[in-house]
Amino acid sequence: MLDYLGIFREFNKRKIRYIVVGGVAVNLWGIPRMTYDIDLLLDMDEKNLRRFLTLVKKWGFRAKAPVDIMEFIDKNKREDWIRNKNMKAFSLFNPNWPLSEIDIVINAP
Template sequence: MKYLVIGGLAVVLYGIQRMTSDVDVSVHLTTDNLKRLAEALKQLGFVPRVPAPITGLADPKTRRLWTQRKGMKVYSFIEPYGIPPRNVDVMVTPLENFEAFYQKRTMASLRGVPVPLIPVNELARMKRKAGRPQDLQDVQDLRLLGKIP
């Protein structure tokens, strides 16, 4: 399965101590890859939040419909019986340079499971672009930890 962890969990796995309530991922948007993701999440107890199959993300026309008409930014899976419920948010709009970032990914480990992270410099760029207070704090913390210049 081809994906990159890109949000707060990536920051945590790069060594910053902070809370995050979800897992943000960017996924290689092919039908087969999306099916593998859905099956893996199903086995972990996650269900889609919306009644549309995630494989729709593989079709640019469907993605455009979901983003423009429905205002969808992420396709969410939820673990409904978790306390609190946990989310996995799949970015609807693919990363422009997903393949290049995937080739340069950093591998981390979470409870013994390998986790591919977006390269730290790109994570910082995305966080600066988002500009929210927590994102800017993440960038500052990554800099203080020596992860970025």
């Protein structure tokens, strides 16, 4: 299981702009719900994405899709993935941390 508060502290320390959504957000409001992933809405500014992806890559996270994690920075690629692959979230996993996943919601209503 991920250390959610430790992760959020690191995000804040690096001035990563994000909003927690999904199951973890519900937990943070005091409602028990079993979840093992973190769902995030990120500011899609290139600098913000670079800070975020550099950090999680350093931690050992990889993209579930067969792409380099840093490709997510490219706005045209993201738009292509949404349009042609029906992507709703860019999922990251860490093979060294069982039950760890970070989903970046990219096609939010």
